[in-house]
Amino acid sequence: MTAALAVDGLTAGYGGAPVLHDVTVEVAPGALVALVGANGAGKTTLLRATSGLLAPAGGAVRLDGQDLRGVGVEDRARRGLAHVPEGRGVVVELTVDENLHLGGLWAHRGTAARRAAVEDVYALFPSLDRRRAALGHQLSGGERQMLAIGRALVAGPRVLLLDEPSLGLAPQVVAQIMALLRARCDATGLAVLLAEQNVAAALSVADRGVVLDLGRVVVTRPATDLAHDEALRHAYLGF
Structure with a gap:
């Protein structure tokens, strides 16, 4: 293989x-x-x-x-190939949902595919699902790390x-x-x-x-x- x-x-x-x-x-x-x-x-x-x-x-x-x-x-x-660097980098002025959609834009995924990928991340990280409208700076450290990983996953690596x-x-x-x-x-x-x-x-x-x-x-x-x-x-x- x-x-x-x-x-x-x-x-x-x-x-x-x-x-x-x-x-x-x-x-x-x-x-x-x-x-x-x-x-x-x-x-x-x-x-x-x-x-x-x-x-x-x-x-x-x-x-x-x-x-x-x-x-x-x-x-x-x-x-x-997706890379999540050290430091839990998220756009703190954007909401959780907006951050996740950025991952799909980076990969040039269409709207439907991006929405499906975002929902998949919410299913993987229920704590993010409950905070869709929260701004990045309002998240805990763990939630920011999940968001950084989730944004990478939305790109479909x-x-x-x-x-x-x-x-x-x-x-x-x-x-x-x-x-x-x-x-x-x-x-x-x-x-x-x-x-x-x-x-x-x-x-x-x-x-x-x-x-x-x-x-x-x-x-x-x-x-x-x-x-x-x-x-x-x-x-x-x-x-």
């Missing part, structure tokens, strides 16, 4: 200083892969280089087998890149978001690459874990194996 997302030998950095060194990661359709490691390991850089926000110095990114070299951020999004969705959220909200992501992968075939410092939460729902250390992949194993490997956890994951 062709990987939904294949990152092959990616090298990238800032101002000529490399952060990633020959990183290779694959995500199959319907799989959730947890990208874990200490702060500064290169997780955010990898997602930025994958989505096109950062030009890599070497390597390739393929979406459903198609090489994305030379393809810009917007075109990658239209082809089915095949691959979703998520950067630290649990940051600053209460444990029960984190558990809810992780469970919903797992359910989405299982139900729709969505492929998710999840960069997360809450290692235990990420591995609890992931199929595989990829451990980054100083910009290099040091371990790729089934998530349950990583979660139960005490020596590896102490060496790289801090729990």
